[in-house]
Amino acid sequence: MTKDILDLAGIGIGPFNLSVAALLDQHPNVNAAFFDSKPAFSWHPGMQLPGARLQTSCLKDLVTGADPCNRHSFLNYLVQHRRFYPFLSADMTAISRREFADYLGWVAGRLPSLRFSHGVESVRFEDGLFELRFVNGQAPVYARNLCIGTGIRPNIPPACEALPPGRSLHCIHLMERARDFTGQHVAVVGGGQSGAEVMLGLMDGLWGQPASIRWFSRRANFEPLDETPFTNLYFSPGYVDAFQGLPENRRRELVHYQKLASDGISPDTLQTLYQRLYEYPLEHPGRPAPELLPGRSLYAVTDGAPMNLLTRNRLDDRFEEFRADQLLLCTGFDHGLPSCLSPLNTRLHLDTMGRPSLGKAFNLDWDGPADRAIYTVNQGRFSHGIAESQLSLTSWRSAVIVNHLLGEEHYPVAEQGVSVRWRSETAHDNPPMEDVPKKMSPSGIESI
Ligand SMILES: Cc1cc2nc3c(=O)[nH]c(=O)nc-3n(C[C@H](O)[C@H](O)[C@H](O)COP(=O)(O)OP(=O)(O)OC[C@H]3O[C@@H](n4cnc5c(N)ncnc54)[C@H](O)[C@@H]3O)c2cc1C
Structure with a gap:
């Protein structure tokens, strides 16, 4: 019997992998399936407090930033639920968390690639394929690539x-x-x-x-x-691009320095x-x-x-x-790879803090074949910046991942916008002039 081999297996179906699934829904040539241990989709049901509002624009939904005509957009959700004009009249700066959860659930209900009650117990890599084994003993699944979207832990x-x-x-x-x-x-x-x-x-x-x-x-x-415009630029593709190649200690300093922009x-x-x-x-x-x-x-x-x-x-x-x-x-959340990936632990490259290091396309740096990728969503706060754990760049990140998977720039991901130049264009590691003031601070963020 030949194995049915997936091009991509997603582990976890929170908003972030749901977005990858929503974009891939438009690519019938890509054989993808997403697995979650829960019996049905839900979004942090334990924190659905009455009146709680999204901290992000509803246009930063699962697809719009990458593919505004996609049928899984928040605007299409409003139109299909006959709420578009009432929504506009409500003139809200932020929608309720309950409405966003309902939108996410609506998308989940329309995606045939999702499999619930499929908790992934372990992932192995053998003969060029990832093998996923499930907690409830369902038949194993084989895939060429993975996308890890197992979210956060209290x-x-x-x-x-x-x-x-x-x-x-x-x-x-x-x-x-x-x-x-x-x-x-x-x-x-x-x-x-x-x-x-x-x-x-x-x-x-x-x-x-x-x-x-x-x-x-x-x-x-x-x-x-801090929701002011220049701070909001931290949640833009251009800033992620500038952040991504910085030295590790500088990235760490910036994440702490920018805390109030996300927390x-x-x-x-x-x-x-x-x-x-x-x-x-x-x-x-x-x-x-x-x-x-x-x-x-x-x-x-x-x-x-x-x-x-x-x-x-x-x-x-x-x-x-x-x-x-x-x-x-109310002490926040930890990020980290799920235990089901532990059979692959020794094959992952880590940074000096022991965190997995991530490539530009949110792919883990590992010693496997170059044409086999382990993408992650919500693991790159210290590699891609504070936007990583927020909804803001969900659709853009999914577009980067899908482009990489397809091997072409199917979605436009390079950004043009306000002309803030984050990185230096000249390439001097040391000051080019002899007469630099002797008392200049070495490099501390606070002193900028
Ligand atoms: C209460 C709350 C409100 C938030 N509000 C905002 C906001 O307004 N704006 C914003 O930008 N960000 C917000 N965030 C932050 C972020 O957007 C959310 O945490 C978001 O849910 C992260 O999505 P995710 O897909 O990474 O993970 P999650 O939503 O945590 O989903 C992960 C999924 O993986 C599944 N899973 C885990 N392990 C396995 C396994 N081994 N096998 C199969 N399935 C598995 C879980 O069952 C779960 O369904 C909020 C966070 C919280 C907690």
Whole structure:
């Protein structure tokens, strides 16, 4: 029996691989299939909080930036659902997360290449092909190329790792079932967008009426997402191109320096939150007002009833203790290759931090044949920049991957736009003149 060999097997069906699948849907000559362990498509259902909004323009959907006439666009979703004119009249700067999830689900329902309930257990490379084996024992699948889109994993602070289940809960699971924190002392840990949304939910009584609400953030303040135009250029193909070839330590510095461009709190959310806090004593007389504790890192948590939290205040460098019955962790996510790829680990080239190194087309640098690629989506924050883990360049990245797979520039991916020249055009490694001021800073980002 001959094997049915795929040109591309996608592992994971979140928005990023869904976008690759949506572009490939227009290429019947490419035999592709995408696998996900979930029984059906969903987008972070545990964080579908009422009123939560997308932090990205809805035009940055699965396909439009690469192929605006593609039938899987957000605009086509609106037209097919007879919502195009009502949408325009709503005049929203950002659509709801719920609507975006519905759009993604609509696309997923139209793509024959998706296979759900197919958790990938292991991937091996033999005789020039990748072999995918599945958790539920389905027949193995063989492919010439892979696209890894297994997404993110909740980051649990070391102080909480040993807590018994139920005492701490990562926010990504919050809405997976009904919860009631009535009468409990609740501590929210993490001062980004998720933390702000969870605070709003608690104040709105989404999970009952807690006895107290405290919000801890390591950041010095509750800081806004920078959405201004020049910062938004970090989320453009031109900037990714400039970033990609920089030395590793410079890329690392830039990712930290640009943190608030991707991880800050939406200004609208901050405004709503502040107003809600201001009105809280009037709306809830007799109830203790939520307490906001910026600049605190969680130092240690001792289990008990209640738990004891030891924090360190970075402002005055002092330790404090707090009581809590329930910890809600809004502590972000870790990126990394999935365990199913571990049979290939020794064949991957890593950077000095142990992260897989990625080529221009989001292909892992590995010791396999040149005509076999392992593409990854959402693994390149330190190789391609902060746009990598966001929706902004989803369709562009998919176009780069599909072009590489097809071996031709089917989609236009080179950008022309505002004339910011990020990289030097001259090629001197050292200053060409003798008389450079002696006290010039070597290269620190802060000193630019
Ligand atoms: C609550 C929330 C809101 C966000 N909002 C925005 C926003 O407004 N704007 C923005 O730009 N970014 C946003 N992001 C960031 C980013 O866009 C999302 O995290 C996005 O979902 C990432 O997509 P992904 O495809 O990489 O991974 P995911 O959506 O995490 O999907 C990965 C998929 O892989 C599957 N999988 C994992 N392992 C296996 C395996 N071994 N076999 C088979 N399947 C597997 C999982 O079941 C999952 O379905 C948000 C993130 C979160 C958490």
